[in-house]
Amino acid sequence: MLGNIVIGQSGGPTAVINCSVAGVYAEAKKLGAPKVFGMVHGIEGFLEDKLCDLDNYLADPMGLELLKRTPSAFLGSCRYKMPAIEGHEDVYEKVIAIMEKHDIEVMFYIGGNDSMDTVKMLSDFAAEKGKKQRFIGVPKTIDNDLPVTDHCPGYGSAAKYIATSLKEIIRDNESFGAAKPTVCVVEIMGRHAGWLTAAAALAKGDDCSGADAIYLPETVFDMDAFMEKVEHLAKTKRSVVIAVSEGVKLADGTFVCEAGAGAAAVDAFGHKQLSGCAAILSRMIAEKTGLKTRAIEFSTLQRAASHIASATDAEDAFQSGRDAAKAAADGKTGVMVILKRLQSDPYLCGTDIYDIHEIANVERHVPVEWITEDGCGLTEDFIAYASPLIQGEVPQIYVNGTPRHLIMKELAEF
């Protein structure tokens, strides 16, 4: 049995973050929760008592289905970082007071590293002060950089978007038959961990030659070796498509994108120019080789393209939420749900719960042994790990030509 609960979302959204809301809601209702509240704009809104009653949207099963197909944070997100407990007890007391006011037993917080830190501090505070309120984390991040869990809900859909879009870009680039190839540099999110960029390796298959080189932030970016690689590719191939992480760094630790903006680059309007690393690298290639180049950034679409979400990812996100509710009913607090892969082929995944102290603020990187020796490719071990996560599609509900989303009216009002 479960009393009233509240669900919040925090940080950069994903294509399936709302599947976790759906999972918590559906299971909590099964477990008898009288009220399931949503925080409007995460803990930041919660501190201002901004709540909504999720029954208004999700009691109807059609609402729940639409929610699973809605990208971005349905409840609204925030980038609010809880202050250290010491010296800011009032903020923590306020959270507890608002929970007491609405008779809320458990708070579920869906997010990445920072959000798990919030869960940790809130549960630590409650334990320390002998409060009965409980706090449970539900993982979410396209970056896939949370430790302990096999993978993070949100990653699979972003990876599917990246693999599919890259495949389409490669087709486009290959279609031109000029003697000199066009070099296309595609920039992928992930400043510190290369999981998303690594997903470029999933474009390869019987019907696609794949990305010609993939550069992760886990290895030092050597500009000379890069240019040499590109020149070699351009001599031997009709089409060259390269994937780079936004976070690639030179040996001295400078981000390639920062290096490019370092000098006082000012445009005709007198504004400082800031470019992404794909733009910088494609300009360098054009100048050095005379080849036609193109820079593409997947940008926000990587985390928002629910129209091509992975069904496996959506299911993992849903069961993470569902099992968080079960853990709450078991009296747990200060834990995060983790995904435990039981087998890869065929893929089978369950969940477990894990002490939040082991998770918060720890970043997981792509293992170096999954990067090929030349530093610009991924091994079969990575493919075996990531490929199951992009399988399956979530049929969208199209209305008037675009996928239908569920909207929370309180978002605009608050």
Added chain:
Amino acid sequence: MLGNIVIGQSGGPTAVINCSVAGVYAEAKKLGAPKVFGMVHGIEGFLEDKLCDLDNYLADPMGLELLKRTPSAFLGSCRYKMPAIEGHEDVYEKVIAIMEKHDIEVMFYIGGNDSMDTVKMLSDFAAEKGKKQRFIGVPKTIDNDLPVTDHCPGYGSAAKYIATSLKEIIRDNESFGAAKPTVCVVEIMGRHAGWLTAAAALAKGDDCSGADAIYLPETVFDMDAFMEKVEHLAKTKRSVVIAVSEGVKLADGTFVCEAGAGAAAVDAFGHKQLSGCAAILSRMIAEKTGLKTRAIEFSTLQRAASHIASATDAEDAFQSGRDAAKAAADGKTGVMVILKRLQSDPYLCGTDIYDIHEIANVERHVPVEWITEDGCGLTEDFIAYASPLIQGEVPQIYVNGTPRHLIMKELAEF
């Protein structure tokens, strides 16, 4: 009855350009064509006698279905412009000679303005010299800027991609609840005609507030009015998303993107900086208002994203090809197939054929009366025109998590 034919593709590809190949092939076979050749890399490859036998790929109905779902030019594309006939008769004679060599009666060329110019000149040459070979144009362009035809195959799918992606971006941008909004500037293709950028208006619906302002190249871009509009929006809204055409121009005729690159903007590597207009505008907004901004370019994906192709568009592309083959069987030459809308609600579209001389090198723009008085929106008339073109989806054949494409092995070989 039809003899041997050859099909070519030219210019920037679209998500459904291969549906037109499928249409020509299927109908030509019905009409008894013994051989259906494909040009490898358009007229450029044809001049080097680079041909493939399409039976190898399309005789199997599964091949035809896969072809319809394959983005970019299956046959390979080119950007080759035929020289003026006068003084270059040898080039034209060569085309005729290669057609004679393979006993080819009719050439079908699928493309935009430049490609229709090729069809015009080839058919003019044949008429002038009394050659029996015939030439038929099949329209294709995401830009939707060909005259006479109601719309161009390729536009509907690009428009559906733009509307869907923009909706997902708006959701993402709205999810953050900070007191100050993030201003997102989305750059859309179409240097001279604003059809693609106008498609941003299709994101709006019961579940989406839509783009906050849309700027087409058909109107003069007033920088002061733009900044005023953005500042007003930022004061009244939580999220601001603006769509701009890559081709927006200042009153003096300078492209905004050129203006930004005008000064000697040089990065730390000593390379000249070139930015798109979204990057320039978002930097200007950030500096003037202090707001967080983000520039997004849809880039190649607009024309390559077959995974979200419009079924209506795919059908229009197929019937354009099919009816080109019928026109060929009727003995036509020097014509292009056009789409004739019979009614918008419900949408019903047929085809006709039209003299290529009226079409080649003429650019069609968004009618000024379809742009709202404030210069940054589209009227209901535009919506009524464009909305039917994005309806319906083409179910993809997913293999291993990504959509399967059909590959022509000669592309890499030649």
